[in-house]
Amino acid sequence: MRMLRGVRALTVVALVVGQHAQEARAANACNVEVKAGPLWNSADANTRCPTTCGGQSFAAWDGAWWTSLPGQKSVCQCRDKVTVLEAGPIWGDTDAKTKCPATCQQEGFAAWTGGWWTTVWGEMSVCQCKNKVTVVEAGPVWSDKDAAIKCPTTCSANNGFWTGAWWTTVPDKMSVCQCGSLCT
Template identity: 40%
Template sequence: MTTFVMLNKQKLKIMSTFKINIIAGPLWSNDEAQKLAPRIAAAHLGKFTGQWSTIVEGEMSVIEVELNTQPTGNNEYTLDVLAGPIWSDEDAKAICPAICASYGGTWNGQWTTVVEGQMSVCGCVFKF
């Protein structure tokens, strides 16, 4: 979807959505994809476009999902997202905003180590 705004008598085009491929496990048929993909897209706060493809025969497919450029909605949900090892608060400040943004969320300032030296999580807030 595209939005247009006027600035100094010029019409500017602003993209308010974008499309990405999300892994979906193996999808065996178009009927299965059309049934499961809308739920997968919704789990990522997006909308299934109807497009999908197999990327590794018998093992992995991707679905095309349309997402909003800015999180919207009045509801919020906080979820810890895997982030690899984080060593300090300063490290978290450098890493977590990008990790949360990669899932369509924003960092809430929280993080914790779940496996010492191997894996930490960032607290991400999602609006819907």
């Protein structure tokens, strides 16, 4: 990838090799499994999974899906968004371990992925940052006490943990829990 000087951020998506769920799960531990209701075949998955993943604030569907309960539950595997940010010159892995987490945090991203590279020798390097916080619908949540019961379960079901934040999006009908990713 070529980075033009003056461009601050560029969203990229890591590719996952393989069409089968087992290969995809092994290829990228930071993919997230999202419930999709019943999927009847690959054509159905090709139609519904991209929307399912996009609706959950992930970058895209990675092509993997499987049925966990025939006729009732299927899962689309979605990959997380990765953003590349300029960080000034980075002189090696040790320097990156200091500069990249700070660069990601300064720009409001939750974590550094560990990825970095130099775009202009001696002048500019970039860090891969990941927003590890997602919002998941949880049905109506009536209070902080109710959230403390519903949100941990909701986030866990989406391969995450509850950050402690929640809010109502549709009064008396829908609330969301803020979930952190278990990916490292």
